[in-house]
Amino acid sequence: MxxxxxxxxxxxxxxxxxxxxxxxxxxxxxxxxxxxxxxxxxxxxxxxxxxxxxxxxxxxxxxxxxxxxxxxxxxxxxxxxxxxxxxxxxxxxxxxxxxxxxxxxxxxxxxxxxxxxxxxxxxxxxxxxxxxxxxxxxxxxxxAAVTAWNAIFVSSNRVKPGDTVLLLGTGGVSILGLQLAKAAGLRTIVTSSSDDKLARARELGAHHTINYRSIPEWHDEVLHLTHNQGAHVVLEVGGQGTVNRSVSAAAMGGTVAIIGGVSGFGGEVNPASLLATAKRLVGIYVxxxxxxxxxxxxxxxxxxxxxxxxxxxxxxxxxxxxxxxxxxxxxxxxxxxxx
Ligand SMILES: NC(=O)c1ccc[n+]([C@@H]2O[C@H](COP(=O)([O-])OP(=O)(O)OC[C@H]3O[C@@H](n4cnc5c(N)ncnc54)[C@H](OP(=O)(O)O)[C@@H]3O)[C@@H](O)[C@H]2O)c1
Missing domain, CATH: 3.90.180.10 (Medium-chain alcohol dehydrogenases, catalytic domain)
Structure with missing residues (x-):
């Protein structure tokens, strides 16, 4: 063979x-x-x-x-x-x-x-x-699917239909996450560097889309779109370039699922950004x-x-x-x- x-x-x-x-x-x-x-x-x-x-x-x-x-x-x-x-x-x-x-x-x-x-x-x-x-x-x-499943349904803080999931980029993990979240009745927000890809994400049922190149402060846009509530689960695939924005975009008590580092690994997260908001950072390993x-x-x-x-x-x-x-x-x- x-x-x-x-x-x-x-x-x-x-x-x-x-x-x-x-x-x-x-x-x-x-x-x-x-x-x-x-x-x-x-x-x-x-x-x-x-x-x-x-x-x-x-x-x-x-x-x-x-x-x-x-x-x-x-x-x-x-x-x-x-x-x-x-x-x-x-x-x-x-x-x-x-x-x-x-x-x-x-x-x-x-x-x-x-x-x-x-x-x-x-x-x-x-x-x-x-x-x-x-x-x-x-x-x-x-x-890809197991990672998204684990982040949204196993390791998150009791996500329920109607909650919001934020998906960074349109790669394998994020698009499967979008499809699984959509099928479970969750609200979805997708970011991408490409308007064409965002249009495809909307065709798949994404409720909101944000171009992270043209809107570098995309975390503020997530808050705006969720009436300041934030996302209950964030599939954080970006790493050092995105993790602090992902924390900002998370809801009180929400989960930032630490999955990847397409922008590199490193950087720091301020403990104070989690403390009074009871946000959770959870490492996901498939x-x-x-x-x-x-x-x-x-x-x-x-x-x-x-x-x-x-x-x-x-x-x-x-x-x-x-x-x-x-x-x-x-x-x-x-x-x-x-x-
Ligand atoms: N921890 C685990 O168990 C686990 C499991 C699977 C994957 N991962 C990790 O998760 C990451 C994604 O994996 P994948 O297989 O889904 O990769 P992929 O299919 O190659 O997708 C990567 C996507 O990331 C997006 N991206 C790039 N730079 C970005 C940025 N600065 N901000 C937001 N999005 C950005 C791009 O989306 P656009 O083209 O739309 O901009 C790109 O399509 C990798 O780091 C991988 O190692 C970890």
């Missing part, structure tokens, strides 16, 4: 398609024919060597993939041949709160990921894909397999179909990475492994 490999830090040019050796399935293991893989900002960080973990040897990149069970090893009971499955971002985080042990390994980070024709995963790291999601759609779920199952079931039930900006064939993985790197995308970029 063929797989892509990359030595973290070798950059996108270092992404190479290789023949990968097959091996026997061990106890509890499942062989999966991968159909689709989605890219995340994190895959660019792995390629450029800026991701949290370091490894000495090339890895198969990408955390997010969906496919079909080809064969099961001894003792497997959770899935069977023919099942459609997606792999959990953290193979050892099945449920509950995270722990150092549960997040020890991450697909496409410190261990082999999903950008391969076939992968072998433990049955406990798999979530069945509900009928309403295609392989391409399910491939967007393990990182989520568990149970969250993956929950968000896929929610998408299936509510008819959420993740926005797929572009699908590249397997032979054009480098092109897919470069497109993602360009920032032109709206929603998710996917690689069709069967194409």
């Amino acid at each position: 063929r797989a892509y490999q990359i030595l973290p830090g070798a950059n996108i040019d270092g992404l190479q398609c290789v023949d990968y050796p097959d091996r026997e399935l061990g106890a509890g293991e499942v062989r999966i024919r991968v159909h689709a893989v989605s890219l995340n900002y994190r895959d660019l960080m792995v390629a450029s060597g800026n991701y949290l973990v370091t490894v000495d040897d090339p890895i198969i990149p990408c955390s997010d993939g969906a496919g079909e069970v080809l064969a099961t090893g001894p003792g497997v009971t959770r899935v069977r041949q023919g099942d459609r499955v997606a792999g959990a971002f953290f193979p050892l985080w099945h449920d509950g709160a995270p722990s150092p042990e549960k997040i020890r390994h991450a697909l496409g980070g410190d261990i082999d990921g999903m950008l391969a024709e076939e992968v072998i995963l433990h049955e406990d790291a798999l979530a069945k894909i509900p009928p309403g999601l295609s392989f391409v759609e399910a491939a967007t779920m393990p990182c 989520g568990s397999r149970t969250m993956l199952e929950d968000v896929m079931r929610f998408a299936d039930t509510t008819g959420v179909h993740p926005v797929i900006d572009r699908v590249f064939p397997f032979s054009q993985a480098q092109e897919a990475y470069r497109y993602m790197e360009s920032g032109a995308h709206f929603g998710k970029v996917v690689i069709d492994v069967t194409g």
